Amino acid sequence: MNEDLAQAVKASKAPAIARAAAALRLLGRSEAPLGLNAIARELGLNPSTCLYVLRALAEEELVAFDADTKRYALAAGVLTLARGWLRRDRFAEVAQPALDRLATRFEVTMLGVQIFGLDHIVVIASSQTGRAFQLRAEVGSRFPALISATGRCIAAFGAASEDEIARRFAGLRWDDAPDFAEWRAQVEETRARGFAVDEGHYIAGVTVIAAPVWSNTGEAPGHALVAIGLTSALRKTAEDPLVSALLAGADELSRRLGGAGRGQ
Numbered sequence: 001m002n003e004d005l006a007q008a009v010k011a012s013k014a015p016a017i018a019r020a021a022a023a024l025r026l027l028g029r030s031e032a033p034l035g036l037n038a039i040a041r042e043l044g045l046n047p048s049t050c051l052y053v054l055r056a057l058a059e060e061e062l063v064a065f066d067a068d069t070k071r072y073a074l075a076a077g078v079l080t081l082a083r084g085w086l087r088r089d090r091f092a093e094v095a096q097p098a099l100d101r102l103a104t105r106f107e108v109t110m111l112g113v114q115i116f117g118l119d120h121i122v123v124i125a126s127s128q129t130g131r132a133f134q135l136r137a138e139v140g141s142r143f144p145a146l147i148s149a150t151g152r153c154i155a156a157f158g159a160a161s162e163d164e165i166a167r168r169f170a171g172l173r174w175d176d177a178p179d180f181a182e183w184r185a186q187v188e189e190t191r192a193r194g195f196a197v198d199e200g201h202y203i204a205g206v207t208v209i210a211a212p213v214w215s216n217t218g219e220a221p222g223h224a225l226v227a228i229g230l231t232s233a234l235r236k237t238a239e240d241p242l243v244s245a246l247l248a249g250a251d252e253l254s255r256r257l258g259g260a261g262r263g264q
Helices: 003-011 015-029 036-043 047-059 077-088 091-106 148-157 162-170 180-193 231-236 239-256
Strands: 063-066 071-074 109-116 120-127 142-144 196-199 206-213 223-230
Touching: 015 036, 015 047, 015 063, 015 071, 036 047, 047 063, 091 109, 091 120, 091 223, 091 239, 109 148, 142 148, 148 180, 148 196, 148 206, 148 223, 162 180, 180 196, 206 231, 206 239, 223 231, 223 239, 231 239
Parallel strands: none
Antiparallel strands: 063 071, 109 120, 109 223, 120 142, 196 206, 206 223
């Protein structure tokens, strides 16, 4: 069972909507169409309930059903929703040149993510170089909000209470989890420096560096620029120039989106 999706469905105050959203996310992650029983099992639903959800999504042209294979996949209707969102959110468009430039210069994977409070972050833009080994995160990928370097930025520059942050932190899964006191000290360091680093905690052997991006929609950062690379490779290249370039890119994007930059 996909525990994250199943838990989201159980915790929702609007279970019908949560079930539909979970089914769409599951099909979006799957590399191949899935049958009814597989979907129901992953979402923790009984097959009759799952069938009702899938039929409703098919009627809205968000899910396609293959009568020959008895399997479900995303349908083209999701593109209509995505296009509408992309027209309203400028971040992906304005961030892409910066992501491409930084990825090429420093040979790292670059992501532009949107922050949804303490719930999660979503990758909405990415760039990679042509190196043989690259760490991939597809557009549309979701991660817990407080995980890795971006999570430290969210805790440092957001307005969430200490109790709520501690509760969310307890549910995170790391390769090498820091204890909460250590992590809080890193959050304070992030607030002072304006960027965050996760060296091997979230993914062993991988360094993640994040810088927040502000817009005119609120005091907390709504997006972040994220650089991801093998720790050994980042140590061989100059990490400080990458940090400087990442901060400069985040500040420029903040200005273009109407924000102050670095919480000012």
